[in-house]
Amino acid sequence: MKKLIMLAMVCILGFSISACGKKDKEDNHFVFATWAAGTELNELNQIVDKVNEQANGEYVIEVQSIPSDYYVKISTQIAGKRSPDFFWMTQELISKYAELGAIADLTNQLEASTRLNADHYYEGVLASATYEGKYWGLPWIANPLMVYYNKTMFDNLGIEAPSVTDDWTWSEFIDVARELNGKQNYKGESIYGTVVDGWPNIETFIWAGGGDIIDKDGKTILLDTQESLKGVSYLQTMIQEKLTPKYSEVASLGSNNVWFEKQRVGMFIGGLQDNFEYKVSQMDEKDQFEIGYAPMPVADDGTAWSFDWTASTVMKKDLEGNSLAYKALEDLTLAFFEWKVAAPVKGNVENVAVVAPLKEPALETIAYTLNNARSANYIPEWSDINDKLWYNLYVKLLNDATFDYESEMKTIADYAREKISTRK
Secondary structure (H helix, E strand, O other), rough: OOOHHHHHHHHHHOHHHHOOOOOOOOEEEEEEEEOOOOHHHHHHHHHHHHHHHHHHOOOEEEEEEOOOOEEEEEHHEEEEEOOEEEEEEEEEHHHHHHOOOEEOOHHHHHHOOOOOOHHHEEEHHHHHHHHHEEOEEEEEEEEEEEEEHHHHHHHHHOOOOOOOOOEHHHHHHHHHHHHOOEOOOOOOOOOOOOOOOOOOOHHHHHHHOOOOOOOOOOOOOOOOOOOOHHHHHHHHHHHHOOOOOOOHHHHHHHOOHHHHOOOOOOOEEEOOOOOOOHHHHHOHHHHHOOOEOOOOOOOOOOOOOOEEEEEEEEHHHHHOOOOHHHHHHHHHHHHHHHOOOOOOOOOOOHHHHOOOOHHHHHHHHHHHHOOOOOOOOOOOHHHHHHHHHHHHHHHHHHHHHOOOHHHHHHHHHHHHHHHHHOOO
């Protein structure tokens, strides 16, 4: 009995599987960790089953669902030398895990592939998996921002709608918000031009002035440049002029998107995955409205940017250069392209209407937006810098329209420079 207890303790402490009387997994057996749960997990399992079937025994992928505390558990597994073979990772963490030596460099295999290589991806999306000139993951989804607007409301109020693709400026966006502000919806309720409550993210506004947080070199801080400061002035204008509900008021309807669904705001900045079309189709006929689409306003320097939330599937470091593992990863990624809205590769926009038929009226704007999708230039120190941007800048400005954001941006810029200077 004592020996059995000791053996159980060894298993609990996470030593090798063979120590617990089980055989190590086969070399062609790969564990894939995901945060998917519920319906999404069921869909994902069907995709993986199909990939395994097509592999015909060459390899087997096993799904490991981690629906809560995902990154905490992934980090724990990595630290304990029990990393899953493949796992999902959002763009802001790629550089950190690459710097830690926890994930594989996929550059050579991606560049050599004829089925999926760098040229197939939208440049701005692939940049999210790039650090120091190397590729550390295969992006499997793109969700850039665009502007949804209530076309029925615009028509009823005689407000000119933005174009589905033509560039418009942040000044023009604010002017339209001013036209909408204080008008009444079909229920006689007062409406706002838009809603900002920490979303869209601070990057969007910093880019608006033609600035940035960190340069592409991953070292030069641009947060306190005049262009970056000007961008945040657009955010301050919207808050000062009350073109958006008060930050403390937004939650009164549940969440920011509900303001658009209930026709309390005329414009909403959201991801192309947002399912407003479905929600409107399920409303009572008297509450339904036509949705219009427009790209994000261009920056002051004329560049078109759309912040893109994206995620990649990464591979554990131990499998770097493993041809079979990479083949499995590539097969899995290609299968995902037929699942989610939208695939991060060129020439696949029409599939959006196949996956989500109600999105068909938005296809022209979606195609335009994907070409301008980008993430921030993330670095290993991003998490600490982002905390400052959120708590010390964004939240304070949302709560106080007179907040001295310029001084705070300069303070955060100095903090970021100090963090980078200590990088080993």
